[in-house]
Amino acid sequence: MEPSFFVVQTLNGLASASALFIAACGLTIIFGVTRIVNFAHGSFYMLGAYFAVLLADRLLGIHYGPLMFWVAVLLAALGAGVLGAVMELTLLRRIYKAPELFQLLATFGVVLIVQDAVVWLFGPQDLLGPRAPGLTGAVDILGHRFPVYELMLVFAGPVVLAAIWLLFNRTRFGILVRAATHDREMLAALGVNQAVLFTAAVFLGCALAGLAGALEIARKPATPHMDVNIIAEAFVVTVIGGMGSVPGAFLAAVLIGVLQAFGILVFPKITLVLVFLVMAVVLVVRPWGLLGRPEPQLRGEPAMMLPLAPWSRTASLWALAGVAALVAFPLIADAFALKLVIEVMVFALFAMSLNLLLGLGGVISFGHAAWFGLGAYGAALAVRHLGAPMELALLLAPLTAGAVAALAGAFIVRLSGVYLAMLTLAVAQVVYAVAFQWVEVTGGDNGLIGIWPSDWASGRLAYYYLTLMLAGAGIALLIRVSFSPFGYALRAARDSALRAETVGINVRRQRWAAFTLAGAAAGLAGGLYVFSKGNIDPGALAIPTSVDALAMALLGGVQTITGPILGAAALHLMKDFVMPLTDYWRVLLGLVIIGFVLVFPGGVVGTLRGLAARRGGEASR
């Protein structure tokens, strides 16, 4: 490699790093203060880009010059910040006390709404912004032409870092932000107005996201997909740096930017997976990220989890009635209704398997799609490459997913909280990348097709009963496990890991076993899914599938045993019901999710039970 090329490629890497850092540092600030993982961060980045394109076009039309361009960029950032503050005031403020997953889900609802709003407001076509006046040229660096704008970006990252440092260390606001990052309850006890502080922090974070998006308009068009493209990387940068640490985010961005610039020379296809590989390695070696600290322990009881009601005779009767209804359902249903209910049953098993981790274990898995997809791919590959019949493939599905879950789980359960969630995300993304990239075996992004059931099960009715039997058995097993000593040990570890250890429960081993079991159950769901659809592609392994599972579990209520089944039915049927009605069905989905989170902070079944309990209490008074 020529030395001059080495220098230029390093600069390329640093320019990307700056862009990435500015996009990610707002996320880390918001998390540090509010403890909310803001899934909608990418949406504010996208809004910043759209605002900047429109403003810059308008302002440069009035007067062409650098001043107008930068005014547009700053106004766009402010606009994104203001919208962020609106989100804080109307949504986040109501759910600070909700479980973190609810917060994640609510911000995901915002993602859906913004996505459709952007298409509706600005049109579906990519919007190309102007290049930055005065910075369109190139400078000569060791014989290579290097764009001035990129050179400016190389310095923009450190400038933003310095500005944030000054803000945090030289102003009262910054001191309060740092204090809140350390210990927000102590801060509250000292009489600091948290409401204003939180709004300001979210404003700042979203404005930074908007700034990052606005800076990008000179390099790429504003598109309706740019939110999703940035959010995973912003997460990764935040996690590698250590959640809440701004300098850590900077380090991580530089690490990723430079690795990427040189990585593509050796492996041109590496970009897909590189960031997640780096994150997985960092989390295994340094569980809190490069400059992060263990999450501060919140005082008081983690009161969100109600104890599970014991399995009663009434519950058995209900379960029996449910199974009977499903057995009789084909009598009144047409072919498509059967198909829908097959899918609902598959997703119910999938959601139940996630709930074993979420509800019983208190372990947040953000990459549950990995096990669903591995089961599906395990079955599909067995059919495709080994010529296995459906029966064998359906057996291999949970085994494949369970085996990989056991392997990955061994590393994952060493972490906790958000870091654990992010490691599960990284694992899922690596699995996704393998399925995507290993074209010879997995068929790449086109996936595998022609995976249909054996002849005896190929009729709709036969497959319906097969699914009912297998998914039903899986769900029954998961329920049984929840009330076994193993289930009680998991719940003990969830409510107080320390006390559980004290009485001799090996928390990690319990969680590891739960992880493996949940993986296998999700794998079975994946296997059933692939034979019902006839095809599988990497989309089944992607983030939206994980989010679907979370939404199902949460809508039903994680602290109940049967909630996820209802959640799966509600979400899947709603999707099928709403999608044909409008091109903007994502807005509706997003609104419903947010509405649910606001109205039923404990999930449907949980909230109803809470209401019933309260009403009972009132009556007895």
Place this chain on the structure above:
Amino acid sequence: MSIHRAVRDAVSRRAALGAIAALAGLATAILGIASAQAQDSIRIGELNSYSRFAAFTVPYRNGWQMALDEINAAGGVNGRMIEVISRDDGGTTGDAVRVAEELVSRDKVDFLLGTFLSNVGLAVADFANQRKTLFIAWGPLTDALTMAKGNPYTFRIRPNTWMQVGMLVDAVKDLDTKRWAIVAPNYEYGQSAAANFKTLLARVNPDAEIVVEQYPALGKIDAGATVSAIEQARPDAIFNVLFGGDLVSFVREGTTRGLFEDRTVASMLTGEPEWLLPLKAEAPVGWIATGYPWQGVTEGPHAAFIAAYREKYDETPRLGSMLGYVIMYMIRDMLLEADSTDTDAMVAALEDFSFESIVGPVTIRSIDNQGSFGAWVGRIAVEDGSGTLTDWRYYDGTDFLASEDEVEAMRGD
């Protein structure tokens, strides 16, 4: 009872009523009650990514809608009207197969039409094969749809990746270029375009060599690093498969860094209005690209279509609009030929089917169900602040179809 309490109760009662209404609606939807339908019309089940890829699919919808209105206004097909039931396919294979299932088993459509993404197209094609239903694909470019994973029930008119690469290679074969760079998005379309390019280039120019290949992730190009990596290999020419936002970043970085100076660039799809319009005045001048130069069409039925389309929708046609229009007329001709909506009759009608499109005659050959519809190749220029194609010519797809031996070697059926 306090007023406060009364209001709350009223609200909750209304909420309960709303919930009951919603549940009833849902139950209706699940059980498929209320599906009274006119049986005398011909029903087409149409599914596409209207929500996720509106910039491409909405012009296509306009195109087929226009043809549909014309056909029905002229009396339909042998007196039967054509009815299109159009749905969003969600942009994922899972959703698309469910929607296709609903169209076939509940809406009782006679055949399926549509899809944009290649993986979605393949999944729906496989579903059609399983259910022995005709499927006419609109958008997917993947070769697999008619070759390696082709099936008897799936037909495509649009020229696939292999054909479009072949046309581009033909357009550059006489240029003095030895050292080629390839830059393509890292997914099936990009990879197979790159692979086709290597194969086809070696056939016309055995001395040529590929000196560098870059495969940035779709939508996430690190343009500066990619441009430098290509520049470092000092190619004579670049084969580009990037599109959309990735292409814009690549063009801006490459132009500023002088990557395209004195280099030939052959580029897939860049000349289509869908991709040219967002580039505005920054369309890369001089690139040789496949596309749709509607501005240059001045006579014949094609020009009439363009005028009518602009009149009706107050926008310029995209490639997708024209394809949607052509396909709907092809469907009419197929129905006339088959004189039935029986799947076997329609499939039989489409085998070695010839029809006259607004662009010219098109044949669907029976060996792979791929149509001979062609594409335009020209040089990109900028006129009045937006990109167009100049020096273009229409390449008839017939000459660029994969040979029958190649198809036979790949197809399983």
